[in-house]
Amino acid sequence: MAETVTHEPPLLPQNVTRIEADEVFTFACHPGVSCFTECCRELELALTPYDCLRLKQATGLTSSELLDRYVIQEQDSGETFPRFYLTMVDDGRASCVFVGPQGCTIYPNRPAACRTYPMGRAASRLSDGGIDIFHVLIREAHCLGFAEQQEHTATSYDQDQGLEHYNRFNDALTAILQHEQVRQGRQFSPEEIELFTLSLYDLDRFRDKLLAGELSTPGPRKDHHSEHDPKEHTDLPPDDEALLFWGMNWLQSRLFKG
Ligand code: SF4
Ligand code: SF4
Known part of the structure; x- marks a missing residue:
């Protein structure tokens, strides 16, 4: 489960296919699927700044407390900016810290990557300041939601999942992450x-x-x-x-x- 923000569309693994905004796919996720919450374990859940803002609201913590308690910050050598990940629990299944028996305990404030899955969304900043968007579908073996018959398009799924508000913040961030100086290797x-x-x-x-x-x-x-x-x-x-x-x-x- 991951939201990528990249310049060029990446080469896609076999189980990942690009879809057009109006392309129909069938999928549903609900407590009745036998894989319910499987995707909330053993994952690298990257957090955007707006995700952290919403997690702060969900938990009632200050931003510093949230970073201390729930967020891992990493920056490998050669990477321009640090990356931020949600902490997983050491329960033998590396479960998300917010998953409970009934599902996500912070559902109204869940991160963008959780909302987007099983899609992925990439935003590429153009030289005129515009944004080029493309979506992919990620078909992972554990995810049985594709056997359900509910029809979606990338556009309708974004809307259903309340992603438009998240996307405004994440797309604005490309002005920094994909700035021309960054693309040219500025450290x-x-x-x-x-x-x-x-x-x-x-x-x-x-x-x-x-x-x-x-x-x-x-x-x-x-x-x-x-x-x-x-x-x-x-x-x-x-x-x-x-x-x-x-x-x-x-x-x-x-x-x-x-
Ligand atoms: S934040 Fe919620 S939806 Fe996202 S991985 Fe954790 S429990 Fe699952
Ligand atoms: S694995 Fe797929 S169908 Fe199962 S809970 Fe996660 S998103 Fe829903």
Whole structure:
């Protein structure tokens, strides 16, 4: 189960097929399928910044507590930015920390990859600033939902799973992850990587530091995704979602000066 955000469409494994937005497939997932919650175990569940925002809401934790308790941060040598994964439980099946006997215990706030599965969605940023999207279907042996007869398309499945709101945040993030300088191999200092983690994944601490005047605000770029373009700390967006969009613009201006 994974949401990929890539530049070029990757070479696909045999059980992964690309589907058009209006292509019909049959699938259903419900407590009656014998594989119920099988996909919530032994997985690498990558978390986007917006996933963490929603997990923060689901758990009532601060962003720092969430990162400490439930999130693994990794950055292999040669990788431009760190990756963030949800912790799995050491129960012999590497179960997701949020799976229970009745299913997902944080269902309304489950991450985008959980909503997307058994599809995958890739967003590629174009040179004119537009986004090219493609979907794949992932047919894993343990997933018996494909035997069900409910019809979907990629577009309708996205809508059914409430993905459109998640996709707004994840697509906006490509302005950083797929920036031209990143595509050309730009590497960042440890301090810049800290700002990446802080402004995207640790929103409460980010807000606190801005309010304390510990971070400069070098005139974030106005962005159509955000209604806020604060120039002063006192104008910080009042809620986490607006702050996340604001933080993306702020980070972009910090990482890609000139
Ligand atoms: S967050 Fe919920 S849906 Fe996603 S893997 Fe964990 S239990 Fe399953
Ligand atoms: S394995 Fe497939 S059908 Fe089974 S619970 Fe997961 S998504 Fe649903």
